[in-house]
Amino acid sequence: MMSGVREMTSGSQAVASQIRRRRGCERALNQFTQQNLPACKPVLTPASVITIFLMLGMTFIPIGIIALRASQKVNEIVERYDADCVPPEYRNNKVAYIQDSSIPKKCSRTVKVEKLMKAPVFIYYQLDNYYQNHRRYVKSRSDNQLLQGLNYSKTSSCKPEESSNGLPVVPCGLIAWSLFNDSYTFSRGMELLQVNRKDISWKSDRDHKFGKEVYPFNFQNGSFIGGGTLDPNIPLSNQEDLLVWMRTAALPTFRKLYGRIEEDLHPGDLIEIDLVNNYNTYSFGGKKKLVLSTTSWLGGKNDFLGAAYIFVGCSSIFMALVFLLLHLKNPR
DSSP states (O other), X not given: OHHHHHHHHHHHHHHHHHHHHHHHHHHHSSTTTTTOSOOOOOOOOHHHHHHHHHHXXXXXXXXXXXXXXXXXXXXXXXXXXXXTTSOGGGTTOHHHHHHOTTSOOEEEEEEEOOSOBOSOEEEEEEEESOOTTOHHHHHSOOHHHHHHGGGOOOOGGGTTSSEETXXXXXXXXXXXXXXXXXXXXXXXXXXXXXEEOSSOSOHHIIIIISXXXXXXXXTTOSSSOOSOOOOTTSOGGGOHHHHHHHSOOSXXXXXXXXXXXXXXXXXXXXXXXXXXXXXXXXXXXXXXXXXXXXXXXTBSOOXXXXXXXXXXXXXXXXXXXXXXXXXXXXXX
């Protein structure tokens, strides 16, 4: 008798579990799981495709022309100086020249202003064939140390420039160690042109990435000097040359902001540039250029954006004409 009751109980439990599973399946079979929700299914007819391509072309081409005209309004003076600033006796051994500290590195160049350059005139240095995007180079830094200084000691990522003479280096790493150190002075006739070197770095870098109480320590004290030095009495956040340099470039040819001339340069002006050619680009076949440039509402001179818009617009119109001819030849 008891066994019969147990069989009836287990049977009812099995039926109940089946009912629960069935109800769970019914709940799962909703509109979402069955993909029965309302949906938009556009049908691309030949007329709609041709219209879309025409609209793209008619939109992109004017934007490209406007961007190209804005870029062409930017006036630039580009002066390469790394080759001409080497004394004739060292033309065949430029590396020996740049590495010999007893040889004067001063050099003078003169450029002529062809068109009006309204203030501010931005000063850039341009380096070619310089791979700041190299994986090992990019990793050789410590953001925590840049913010905390000697209070942060885990600087293994900075190798091989994490210590010197048994003492830590601040800032450590290859990026800071290779700091660009050419300098420029500008004059127009007897008038010295003042260069504003404030606010050339990103405000976020000055306020958040480099410590206001972090000072250079034991920097460039090793046997092999990579680039520029830093003032140990000025915090890192105020040494904007370093901040600009530490923001590494993605391409092997890049420009970095050096300063601004806060007065107009007029057509016919002769600008004399007294520079110090310190930075070694000769060992890897690099080039150094000095750039004076104005800006437009789109920024500096860059024809690529406008040319890209025009190219895409012309391609769209061409595709529209191709589809139109195919549709007229073989309508469906």
